[in-house]
Amino acid sequence: MKRLIFKGLLLFIVGLFGCGEALIVEVPETNETTYASVHALSEVLSTFDVIQDLALNPDILNDNHNSFLPSTVLVLFSDTSFLDGDGMDLILDFGDLGLEPHGVLCKDQKYRAGKIALHLSKPYNANDSKLSVDFVEESPYYTGDGEHMSKFEGGLSLTRVSDIEVLMHCANLKFTDDDVVNSIETTMSIVDFETRGKGLIDNILGFDGAMTISDGNFSTTLSTNTPLQKKYTLECAKHIVKGELNVNSSRSISEVHIDFDPDRDEACDNRIQLTVNGKSIYFHY
Numbered sequence: 001m002k003r004l005i006f007k008g009l010l011l012f013i014v015g016l017f018g019c020g021e022a023l024i025v026e027v028p029e030t031n032e033t034t035y036a037s038v039h040a041l042s043e044v045l046s047t048f049d050v051i052q053d054l055a056l057n058p059d060i061l062n063d064n065h066n067s068f069l070p071s072t073v074l075v076l077f078s079d080t081s082f083l084d085g086d087g088m089d090l091i092l093d094f095g096d097l098g099l100e101p102h103g104v105l106c107k108d109q110k111y112r113a114g115k116i117a118l119h120l121s122k123p124y125n126a127n128d129s130k131l132s133v134d135f136v137e138e139s140p141y142y143t144g145d146g147e148h149m150s151k152f153e154g155g156l157s158l159t160r161v162s163d164i165e166v167l168m169h170c171a172n173l174k175f176t177d178d179d180v181v182n183s184i185e186t187t188m189s190i191v192d193f194e195t196r197g198k199g200l201i202d203n204i205l206g207f208d209g210a211m212t213i214s215d216g217n218f219s220t221t222l223s224t225n226t227p228l229q230k231k232y233t234l235e236c237a238k239h240i241v242k243g244e245l246n247v248n249s250s251r252s253i254s255e256v257h258i259d260f261d262p263d264r265d266e267a268c269d270n271r272i273q274l275t276v277n278g279k280s281i282y283f284h285y
Contacts, residue, residue, distance in 0.1 A: 094115070110238050156169065156173055204230070207243070228260060259275070
């Protein structure tokens with residue numbers, strides 16, 4: 001229902017823009033594509049969150065107060081030592097998709113299902129360490145709100161650049177949402193602004209870079225104007241609380257801008273401002 005209301009508002013706004021901007025042709029799908037791209041970005045970052053949470057502290061499941069992962073999530077090690085020179089391997093198993101609500105509810109209020117395979121070249125805090133992430137084809141990984149779930153295929157990598165920075169890269173990631181298969185490419189610097197102990201909880205991270213989402217016919221590139229920021233409390237982890245994006249769509253010449261903190265209060269509410277050719281609307285992604 002929220003999506004139908006949102007699409008209706010977009011069509012109304014697009015029509016309104018067309019009356020005052022005769023030289024710019026507005027395509028209704030442009031804003032819908034922007035909305036879908038923001039959703040894909042949000043799910044990529046939320047998936048990064050649980051991986052980062054585990055990588056920062058492999059023993060994190062022993063402390064229920066210091067992890068986004070519930071005790072029902074299995075961490076299965078197939079190689080537990082770096083001493084043999086071939087890194088460490090493990091599987092993060094969220095269980096079956098099951099009936100609605102689908103998946104398992106994690107402590108960041110995201111539902112997840114399926115398996116993620118991780119290979120770590122050396123300890124995650126060591127410079128140049130590389131964490132390879134593969135979404136297991138035989139047990140697809142899903143993420144969402146328990147009702148609307150999106151699927152990932154392919155993989156991504158995280159490379160340690162410094163004590164406070166990792167570089168996220170992917171070129172073969174597939175994201176399926178509402179039966180639409182998109183490819184995702186990204187190179188993004190992720191900086192730890194504030195660290196408070198093991199794991200990710202209570203940290204503050206910044207995300208700076210670009211992400212391109214393509215369905216094979218059209219593509220949308222989201223690039224940071226100011227870095228995105230997330231605060232990792234249990235109540236706030238799934239939200240982007242500040243930052244701005246420029247949007248470049250292959251199907252439109254419009255100037256599109258997204259502000260994740262339009263009220264300048266860093267609220268955990270998923271409320272953003274979408275500005276198209278100088279005219280703005282607000283919505284929740």
